[in-house]
Amino acid sequence: MNGIFEVNYAAFSVFAALLVTEIMGAVGLLIAWPSRSKVLDYIVPVWEVTGTFGAFWVVTGDFAYPGLLVPVSEIFTPLLIIFLILWVARGASIAFAEFITKRGWLDEEKLFKSYAVATVVLGLVVLVLLSALVGGQGVSLASGSFSIISWATAGSVVFVVGTLLLAVGLAPVLFDLPALRNLVLPSTGLGVILSVLSYWLMSTTLLTPWMGVPVLLTLAVGALYAWRRTSKIVTNKAVFLAVLSVIIFSLQPLVYPKAVGQALPIDAVTTTGAMADAFFSITVVGGLLLALMLSLYVAVAARGPSGPGL
Amino acid sequence: MSIDPGSMLTFARFLFAFTIGSHILLVSTSIALVILISISEFLAIHRHDPVYEALARRLSKVFVISFGVGTASGIVMAVELVGLFPSFMTLVASTGAIVLLYAEVSAFFLEVLALVLYVYYWNSFRGRYSHWIVSVFVVAGTLASAVFITMVNAWMNTPNGFDVTVFISSGFKTVTGVEPFSAFLTVSTVSQVFHVLVTTLFAGTMVIGAYFAYWFVRSRDAGEKAMYSRALKILGVIAIVAIVLSGISGSEEMGTLLVNQPLKYAALDGNTVPGTNLPDRFFGSVVNGSYVGGISIPGMQALLARFETGVATLPGLSQFPPNTWPPLIVSTTFNVMTVGGLALGLFLFAFFVSFVRKRRPYESRRFLYIWTPAAVLAMLVYQLGWATDEVGRQPWIVYNVMTVAQAANTSDALLVPGVIIILFYLAVIPATFYFYSRVFQGSNKEATA
Numbered sequence: 001m002n003g004i005f006e007v008n009y010a011a012f013s014v015f016a017a018l019l020v021t022e023i024m025g026a027v028g029l030l031i032a033w034p035s036r037s038k039v040l041d042y043i044v045p046v047w048e049v050t051g052t053f054g055a056f057w058v059v060t061g062d063f064a065y066p067g068l069l070v071p072v073s074e075i076f077t078p079l080l081i082i083f084l085i086l087w088v089a090r091g092a093s094i095a096f097a098e099f100i101t102k103r104g105w106l107d108e109e110k111l112f113k114s115y116a117v118a119t120v121v122l123g124l125v126v127l128v129l130l131s132a133l134v135g136g137q138g139v140s141l142a143s144g145s146f147s148i149i150s151w152a153t154a155g156s157v158v159f160v161v162g163t164l165l166l167a168v169g170l171a172p173v174l175f176d177l178p179a180l181r182n183l184v185l186p187s188t189g190l191g192v193i194l195s196v197l198s199y200w201l202m203s204t205t206l207l208t209p210w211m212g213v214p215v216l217l218t219l220a221v222g223a224l225y226a227w228r229r230t231s232k233i234v235t236n237k238a239v240f241l242a243v244l245s246v247i248i249f250s251l252q253p254l255v256y257p258k259a260v261g262q263a264l265p266i267d268a269v270t271t272t273g274a275m276a277d278a279f280f281s282i283t284v285v286g287g288l289l290l291a292l293m294l295s296l297y298v299a300v301a302a303r304g305p306s307g308p309g310l
Numbered sequence: 311m312s313i314d315p316g317s318m319l320t321f322a323r324f325l326f327a328f329t330i331g332s333h334i335l336l337v338s339t340s341i342a343l344v345i346l347i348s349i350s351e352f353l354a355i356h357r358h359d360p361v362y363e364a365l366a367r368r369l370s371k372v373f374v375i376s377f378g379v380g381t382a383s384g385i386v387m388a389v390e391l392v393g394l395f396p397s398f399m400t401l402v403a404s405t406g407a408i409v410l411l412y413a414e415v416s417a418f419f420l421e422v423l424a425l426v427l428y429v430y431y432w433n434s435f436r437g438r439y440s441h442w443i444v445s446v447f448v449v450a451g452t453l454a455s456a457v458f459i460t461m462v463n464a465w466m467n468t469p470n471g472f473d474v475t476v477f478i479s480s481g482f483k484t485v486t487g488v489e490p491f492s493a494f495l496t497v498s499t500v501s502q503v504f505h506v507l508v509t510t511l512f513a514g515t516m517v518i519g520a521y522f523a524y525w526f527v528r529s530r531d532a533g534e535k536a537m538y539s540r541a542l543k544i545l546g547v548i549a550i551v552a553i554v555l556s557g558i559s560g561s562e563e564m565g566t567l568l569v570n571q572p573l574k575y576a577a578l579d580g581n582t583v584p585g586t587n588l589p590d591r592f593f594g595s596v597v598n599g600s601y602v603g604g605i606s607i608p609g610m611q612a613l614l615a616r617f618e619t620g621v622a623t624l625p626g627l628s629q630f631p632p633n634t635w636p637p638l639i640v641s642t643t644f645n646v647m648t649v650g651g652l653a654l655g656l657f658l659f660a661f662f663v664s665f666v667r668k669r670r671p672y673e674s675r676r677f678l679y680i681w682t683p684a685a686v687l688a689m690l691v692y693q694l695g696w697a698t699d700e701v702g703r704q705p706w707i708v709y710n711v712m713t714v715a716q717a718a719n720t721s722d723a724l725l726v727p728g729v730i731i732i733l734f735y736l737a738v739i740p741a742t743f744y745f746y747s748r749v750f751q752g753s754n755k756e757a758t759a
Contacts, residue, residue: 045430048374048377048381048422051378051385052415052418052419052422055381055384055385055418056415056418056419058388059388059412059414059415060415062402062408062411063403063409063411066400066404066408069396069400069403070396070400073396073399073719074396074719077393077721077723077724078723078724078726078727080393081393081724082727083389084386084389084390084731085730085731085734088382088383088386088738091381091382092379092382092741092742094378095377096745098374099375100745100749271403271404273488275404275405275408275488277490278406278409278491282412285416286415286416286419289416289419289420293423293424296423296427300431300435
């Protein structure tokens with residue numbers, strides 16, 4: 001077991017779970033603007049936290065894999081820069097949207113929809129990056145390059161479609177939309193099947209018995225929502241986020257012990273020695289502080305929002 | 311058609327300079343805003359003053375925008391560093407500098423969680439002071455983030471915590487003798503953090519103050535004027551304290567340079583040759599190895615240096631190989647910074663005297679008309695301060711260890727996305743400041759309605 005990988009991957013899992021829920025909400029804003037209140041109640045206090053976990057994942061990644069920074073820079077910089085532009089667009093438009101009052105052509109709806117478009121496209125860019133990190137499609141480690149044409153294999157495309165179907169299937173659970181209850185299990189089931197198929201298409205070695213854990217957990221979320229008496233369990237936002245984080249965390253065999261189509265052994269590029277010790281020390285201290293802050297957050301948030309304090 | 315690596319190196323330098331120059335506009339105003347919010351809320355509770363209360367509430371909306379765009383921009387810089395200067399980031403990630411970035415993200419968590427509680431759960435706290443304490447956490451998180459990121463810059467100026475000789479002789483492949491936590495305290499950390507914090511606060515305070523000065527002069531609504539006046543009163547006090555501390559810390563910073571980065575010191579002060587009784591020079595230039603033109607104050611530089619550090623012989627450029635000299639424009643940027651700082655000091659001294667004489671300078675049209683150009687000057691001085699620090703370290707990215715050219719990714723694949731980032735920032739930064747104003751004024755209308 002590689003503890004440093006586990007910490008970095010845990011940070012990624014929480015970040016990815018938060019981002020996925022934002023993407024679910026963004027799709028909701030685009031296709032069902034009139035019923036936006038359920039989505040905004042969730043997204044508005046959370047989007048800043050998503051960004052912070054994103055920064056946390058990037059920095060722990062820099063710390064964990066110093067030797068990877070040069071190849072990552074060579075291979076993914078154009079894609080990362082597109083990601084960054086979308087990231088700023090997302091942050092700026094939702095920050096503006098939250099407090100805008102209508103004057104002229106620009107209003108809350110246009111800004112929230114800009115946020116939604118930026119977030120959905122951002123999600124697609126992230127899926128391209130992730131599928132390349134898992135299967136190695138489009139990546140040439142030898143020449144230090146990435147080709148979107150080479151990336152577009154059956155495995156990659158099915159990976160993207162499968163993940164999107166999962167997001168569509170689970171969105172009604174997160175936002176508790178009983179009208180879409182019947183969509184949940186079929187869409188989630190199909191998403192699971194396509195996701196597993198994409199892993200098999202990328203490399204048969206990716207399919208291990210461990211894959212049963214995320215599959216069962218994902219289906220369990222859908223099933224719990226489908227049954228009215230248990231739906232309250234999974235529509236709780238904290239529970240949903242926690243389970244989604246665990247699902248993503250349990251997908252780690254896709255990139256560990258080897259990533260990028262089995263070409264990159266993670267242990268060989270992980271930091272060691274005094275830096276590894278420092279990584280653990282600061283993780284413990286930072287983790288305790290974070291736990292304290294989150295406890296305070298949960299305690300106050302449990303009393304319910306009191307408007308945007310304004 | 312491919313672009314030569316030299317041009318891409320220049321582009322990489324420009325792109326990052328542009329990004330960080332834009333980013334610190336947001337950072338400086340954020341720091342000033344969050345401190346203003348916290349003080350306003352404290353005064354609102356302490357004095358039972360609804361005007362301060364309204365000010366804190368309205369500014370907290372603006373701060374959310376500032377935080378949202380600033381955070382996104384910060385992440386852009388973190389990832390851009392990996393893309394533009396990968397060898398530098400590899401060194402950072404292999405030494406204590408990454409521990410500072412890790413600590414910075416922890417501070418960031420403190421800031422974001424406290425901010426969410428502060429803004430979105432304003433009325434959920436049982437006591438008013440409990441809510442105000444959360445604002446102190448937001449301030450602490452914001453300032454700690456700034457402190458840790460400045461520590462990284464201090465480490466770039468005076469790197470420590472690894473074996474430099476082995477690292478260079480191995481062709482940047484082997485990092486040994488790592489002491490991960492030593493980066494928290496390099497020889498330049500204390501003076502640089504002190505100087506950066508107070509100057510950042512000062513620049514942001516002046517910019518936010520200019521906004522209130524403009525609206526105070528323009529508004530005819532007595533209630534609104536009362537709010538702008540209160541904001542200006544707080545900002546005036548902060549600006550006076552910050553300019554005094556900026557002068558003290560700037561002097562301290564020059565002392566640190568003199569001892570630890572003598573080449574940079576010589577370039578900033580335009581010392582072509584070493585000497586014991588050197589003058590302070592302003593706005594001249596180095597031509598054929600001699601400093602010509604401008605104004606000189608005989609013996610002043612030597613006097614100040616001896617007072618600050620006890621060093622009698624000051625360094626000169628001739629002691630160092632010319633290929634290690636920074637661009638000598640830093641002497642001019644340093645002069646503009648110093649003279650601009652003095653001019654701002656004079657303005658605030660007059661403000662202070664008027665304040666002491668109970669003339670209410672924060673409501674005086676004469677002072678408020680000057681405040682706006684003073685804010686422009688303050689931001690210029692602040693930006694030039696960073697430019698002087700960074701250009702003054704050239705050609706090094708990590709002083710005496712790695713040059714910018716050695717650190718950079720010169721792939722021409724960066725060109726198009728880089729240009730898009732520049733265009734994007736050109737739109738986002740003015741939009742952000744426009745929205746600051748629109749949201750603040752919009753809250754006004756909501757409150758009045």
